[in-house]
Amino acid sequence: MVFGMFMAILDIQIVSASLAEIQAGLSASSDEISWVQTSYLIAEVIMIPLSGTLSRVLSTRWMFVIASGGFTLMSFMCATSTSIEEMIVWRALQGFIGGGMIPTVFASAFTIFPPEKRPVISPIIGLVATLAPTVGPTIGGYLTDLFSWHWLFLVNIVPGIFVTISTYLLVDFDEPDWSLFKTFDWAGLGFMAVFLGSLEFVLEEGPINDWFQDELVLILTVTCVATAIGFFYRVLTAKYPIVDLRAFSDRNFMAGSAFSFVMGIGLYGLTYLYPVYLGRVRGYSSLQIGETMFVSGACMFLMAPVAGILSRKLDPRVMMAIGFASFAFGTWLITGLTKDWDFWELFVPQIFRGVGLMICMVPINNIALGTLPPERIKNASGLYNLTRNLGGAVGLALINTILNDRTDLHLQRLRESVNWARSSAVETLNTMTMGFQSLGSDAGQAALKTISNMVRREALVMSFADVFLLLTFLFLALILALPFIRKPRAAPAGGGGGH
CATH class of the missing domain: 4.10.860 (DNA Excision Repair, Uvrb; Chain A)
Structure with a gap:
């Protein structure tokens, strides 16, 4: 089931790294191609809270079999798309059906396993939920570079069949309740x-x-x-x-969901910012971006067992403080960003990001879902996962808005300082004009255009630094909010395999 969830989350980021190739393959416009992502996210965000009710009606086994089987079939349909309209329809269905896998895994883990097993289980789920978005651009870059964009979807088929069959054979710990359908x-x-x-x-x-x-x-x-x-x-x-909001009356669930919301901003926001910087400013290909981003994924993988050990020994609030401090330090390091930063300059900040993500994710999961009674977990898991996705969506909207506004502001300021009254600006322009002499009368025009592009690039880099600074303050603010969380009590015993 965890493997199925990995596929569903991975599918968002694996495609985002290679939208240009899909756009070319389907002859789509730049306005249309964004719908390949938007349709998937919209459909997924509707399914996530609905999954709690559906898994009570159908049982966890059938809910997951339908979700993983449908997701696999829609992956195949996406790969066979010949027009952008077909692709958008299949992507929406893929997101809707696959969205049911994510919360069902969280709910199952907190239902099947007793509290003493959670230090092992929670890091595995936390690793998958955070690793998939981080390594998505890497895998997407490799697949499109080595094969073609079709493989972004075909890669799901064999694992998808395996997950569907094994879930049907191995998962059976609750019964369907068809009477709920009458009161739907x-x-x-x-x-x-x-x-x-x-x-x-x-x-x-x-x-x-x-x-x-x-x-x-x-x-x-x-x-x-x-x-x-x-x-x-x-x-x-x-x-x-359709969803039971009473779970929010539990103070720890509400706090865990709020932290999960901000985690979504950090997780999806930074997974978005790095590739945009590397693509727009450094001119990296999707494969180069993926290789640079892989550092965070490797750190998270290595930190998962450490997070499990720490969750046995440390107060979860202390763990979250360490995680958010690591996050904040990682983003603060990038506030000195310049146009020349590449793999090695981004190496250390990415280590702090990977470590921070893993150390935060485990205690947040435990605080939100670890103290709820088993009968409320299915519904609460849908709401909890929804907060992370909405955090990502709100975070990306804010980040894009701030990037656009700050770029315009920096452009204005730089244009005021790069003028004819500045001797250094005039000297640079003259030197460039000399360099473009082979173009004849167009040399001056080419030099002006080059300087204009340099100014635009610097404005963009400065706006990236501003966004990283804001994220640093956001993570520091979260540390200050930690004392308001109660230390979780021992959870009610989960049902064993016989439930």
Whole structure:
């Protein structure tokens, strides 16, 4: 089941590193290609909270068999796509069906295993949930470089069949409850689907289209607010709501979910920022970006057993403080970013990021889900995983908006200082014009264009440094919030295999 979850999470990042190749292969426009990601994320974010109800209706075994089997089939359909429209449909179905695997794994782990086994189980799940987004660009880069973009999807098929069959044969610890289907809240599902779907769309497309200047973003924001009101009304008044928000009345679950939300910003935000810097500023290929990003993944892999040992010996709040401090130090190191930074300059910050992620993830999982009674875990797991995904979506929207705004600001300031009154600017322009003499009368124009590109690049690098500084403050603020979490009590005993 953990392997199935790895595939579902990996599929977001593995594709993001190679969108340009898919765009070329399907003759899609730059506006259309972003929907390969957006459709998957929107569909997945709807399924994640719904999975708690579905796994109670169908049983964990059948829920997971359908999710992994459907995900595998849709991966094959994505690989056979011949147009961008086909690809978007298959990607949405892949995200929706596959989204059920992620929370089901978290719920199963905290149901099957007793508390004393959790120091072993929690790091495994934490490693998979954080390693998949980190190594995604590396694997995606290799596959498209060695074969073609089709292999981004074909690579899921053999593991997918293995996961589906082995889940059917090996997983059997709860019974389906078909009576829940009679009381299924269809109105609640409708409100939730439109609310989460439009929210994800607004967060994805808002920064690119100047937020409310774009008519579609504005319409969907209004839709999001209206359906959110409808959704929360249904959830709080229906006898059998589509998701049970009572889990948030548990202080530790609420705190764990809040930290998970910010973890999403750190996890997905940094997985996005590094490749954008390496691609736009350094001009790296997807394979080179993947190789540079691999450092974090390797650190997380090596830290997983250490995190398990620490979770036995340390107060989870102390572990989280160490993890967030490591995160903050890693992002602070990058605030000195220049246009020349490459693998070795990014090496140490990535080590701190990988170590921080792993040390944070294990205690956050335990605080959120480790103290809930078994009957509430399925539903709570969906909500908990949703907070991490929404954190990622909100984080990316904020990061893109800040990047755009700060780049414009730095451009303005740099343009004011690079003018005819500055002797160094005039000297650089003259030297460049001399260098372009072979172009004849166009030499001056080419030199001006080169200087303009240099100014734009510097503005972009400065805005990256600003974002890293903001993330540093965010992680430091989390350390200050830790004293408000109660130390988790021992959890109620989970059901053994016989449940």
